[in-house]
Structures are given as C-alpha cells and as structure tokens.
Amino acid sequence: MTDKVNEAFLVIMVICLALLGLVTFFMIFLAVRYRRGKNPNPEDISGSLPLEITWTVVPAILVFIMFWYGWVNFKAMRTVPEKAFNVNVTARMWSWSFEYPDGFKTTTLMVPAGRPVNLDIISEDVLHSLFIPAFKIKEDAVPGMHTRLWFTAPAPGEYTIFCSEYCGQGHSSMISKVVAMTEKDFSTWYQTHGDKEAVGKAVPDVPKLLDEHGCLDCHTTDGSELTGPSFKGIYGRKIVVISRGKERALTVDDAYLLSSVLYPDKDIVKGYEDIMPSFKDELSEKELAAIINYLKELK
Ligand SMILES: [Cu+2]
Numbered sequence: 249m250t251d252k253v254n255e256a257f258l259v260i261m262v263i264c265l266a267l268l269g270l271v272t273f274f275m276i277f278l279a280v281r282y283r284r285g286k287n288p289n290p291e292d293i294s295g296s297l298p299l300e301i302t303w304t305v306v307p308a309i310l311v312f313i314m315f316w317y318g319w320v321n322f323k324a325m326r327t328v329p330e331k332a333f334n335v336n337v338t339a340r341m342w343s344w345s346f347e348y349p350d351g352f353k354t355t356t357l358m359v360p361a362g363r364p365v366n367l368d369i370i371s372e373d374v375l376h377s378l379f380i381p382a383f384k385i386k387e388d389a390v391p392g393m394h395t396r397l398w399f400t401a402p403a404p405g406e407y408t409i410f411c412s413e414y415c416g417q418g419h420s421s422m423i424s425k426v427v428a429m430t431e432k433d434f435s436t437w438y439q440t441h442g443d444k445e446a447v448g449k450a451v452p453d454v455p456k457l458l459d460e461h462g463c464l465d466c467h468t469t470d471g472s473e474l475t476g477p478s479f480k481g482i483y484g485r486k487i488v489v490i491s492r493g494k495e496r497a498l499t500v501d502d503a504y505l506l507s508s509v510l511y512p513d514k515d516i517v518k519g520y521e522d523i524m525p526s527f528k529d530e531l532s533e534k535e536l537a538a539i540i541n542y543l544k545e546l547k
Contacts, residue, residue: 250402252321253384259317263310325385328398332366333359339369339376339389340525342418343462344409352441353530355460357409357426359401360434366398372525377413380426386412401428416523417475418465452535454542461530469546476524477517483544489515505540 335357336347346357359365369378371389378397379386387397401407411422429437458464466476477487485500491514498504498515507514509531512524531539 250382250384252324256317256321260314263314267310325398328366328396329364332364332398334366334368335359337367337369337378337389338372339378339411339422340372340462341374341416341523342411342422342465343460344378344411344422344424345530348438350438356424358434358437359426359428360431361401361404361428362431364398364400367396369395369397373523374415375413376411376415376422379410379412380407381410382407382426388413401426404428404430404433418462421462421465452538454538457531457535457539461527466524476520479543479546481547483546488518490518491515502540502544505543506536509536509539 334349337357338345338347343355344357345353345355347353348358367378367387369387369389370393371391373391375391376389377386378389380399383399383401385397385399387395389395405428407426407428409424409426411419415422455469458467458469466474468474468478469480471478471480482500483505486497487500488495488497495518496515504515508524510526510528512526513522516522
C-alpha cells in the first residue's frame with residue numbers, strides 16, 4: 249500500500265516539476281527574447297488554433313493521468329482485503345484503545361507483520377484522527393460513526409501512531425504505537441495474553457496504567473492543575489460536586505473514586521468541565537482496586 253501511495257506521489261511530483269520547468273523556461277526565454285530594446289513596438293498577435301488545442305489537450309491528459317493514479321490507489325486503500333485481521337479502535341480525550349476479536353484490549357496496537365489489518369474506528373467524544381506516518385495512512389475518528397482504515401505492516405518493528413486532529417489540551421499526548429510482530433510471535437501473544445490477564449499474578453503497575461489510559465493528561469500527581477483536579481491528596485479531600493444540576497458537598501472516599509472512574513458525568517467537581525470519558529470497559533476490577541489504593545496513598 250505504501251508503495252502505491254509513493255507511486256502516486258512520484259507521478260504527481262514529476263508532472264508538477266516538468267510543468268514548473270516548462271513555465272519558468274518560457275517566462276525567462278520570452279522576457280529576454282521580447283525585451284523592449286529589441287522589440288520597441290508591441291505587436292498585435294491574433295489567435296492560433298494549433299496552440300490552443302495543444303495547451304488544452306496536453307494539460308487535460310496530464311490531469312487525467314494524475315486522477316487515474318489517485319483513483320486507482322484510493323480504491324485500493326478503501327478496499328479492505330477479505331482476510332484482514334480486525335481491530336476495533338476507540339479514540340477519546342486523550343488516549344487510544346485497541347480491541348481484538350476476542351475482546352482483549354490494549355493501549356498499543358499489536359499486529360502481525362505481513363498480514364492486512366483492518367481498523368474499525370470510533371470516537372467517544374470529539375473528532376480525532378488516527379495517523380500512522382510510516383504507513384502513510386490517516387483516518388478521522390468521528391463520534392457516532394464508524395470509519396475504517398487498513399494497512400499491512402511490512403516488517404516487525406514499532407511504528408508511531410499520532411492523533412492528527414486537534415482535540416483539546418491533551419492532543420499532543422495522544423501518542424501510541426503499532427507493534428508489529430512476526431506471525432509466530434503474534435499468535436503466541438494472541439493466545440496467551442488472555443490468560444496472563446485472567447491469572448493476573450503480577451500486581452498492576454498503577455503509574456503505568458494511569459499513563460497508558462491517558463489519565464495523566466488531565467490529572468497530575470504533584471498538585472498542579474490541568475483539565476481535571478490533581479490526584480495529589482485527593483483521598484479524603486472535601487469537595488463540592490454538581491450532581492444533576494444540584495450542588496452538594498462530599499468527602500472523597502473509595503466509592504466516590506470508583507464512581508468517578510466508571511461514571512465520570514455523575515458528580516462533576518465544581519469548577520471543572522464534564523469532559524471525562526467513562527473507563528467502565530477499559531479497566532479490570534483488579535486494576536480499579538489498585539488505582540484506588542494508589543490514590544489513597546498519594547498525599
Ligand atoms: Cu485526538
């Protein structure tokens with residue numbers, strides 16, 4: 249796919265450079281040839297049919313050549329190969345989430361190299377755009393709409409994912425990556441990831457979790473202010489929240505923290521905006537418990 253995009257770029261660039269050369273050449277040539285010293289009296293030139301036909305037909309052909317390359321390759325980019333591996337992508341302020349056919353979710357996109365991957369993209373809040381520069385592909389994530397994008401990672405490796413639609417304060421931190429593995433490594437990963445998660449021997453690494461899920465793009469751990477209240481000293485803090493339009497005072501406890509992660513629009517801390525997405529389907533119970541314990545200790 250990348251080759252085809254390169255090919256279209258090359259054809260268009262060569263045509264443009266040839267035109268630039270031609271126009272520049274004639275501009276200089278005619279300015280010298282018909283300068284005032286040599287041609288003091290302007291001549292009256294009448295039309296020329298052959299010339300008119302030439303400068304109509306030649307550019308028309310060039311435009312059709314560019315259209316053809318664009319069209320053929322655009323069609324290929326929009327036609328997902330049948331055997332593509334499907335991944336659902338969710339964009340939100342300000343992180344990406346990738347869901348595999350078995351329901352497992354990650355924050356980096358794991359794919360088998362050499363196999364077409366189809367991305368079904370949605371947004372939970374505002375416009376975002378999934379951009380993978382290495383593969384020369386980009387597609388908007390639009391709330392209430394599914395968009396799609398497919399690619400084949402040419403070789404195992406890591407490729408950066410950006411959000412290329414300005415989506416608010418944390419836009420620049422909406423960075424993730426595609427991790428392309430060999431077919432064998434990928435199937436090993438794909439078959440075992442579920443177990444690892446279910447057994448869950450390892451204690452969740454909370455700072456990493458918070459970072460991966462984009463929490464730290466709005467909430468700091470050092471007391472400074474971003475879009476949302478800081479996590480520092482949050483447990484036991486006395487706050488005023490707006491619940492269904494009514495103000496009420498409360499003290500932050502386990503239940504409030506849990507509800508704020510799962511149903512963030514229920515009680516909005518006064519003075520802040522109702523923009524946080526729900527993490528109901530993003531975090532396991534174990535991860536939630538670990539996060540709450542972590543926040544308790546963050547004095
Ligand atoms: Cu974005």
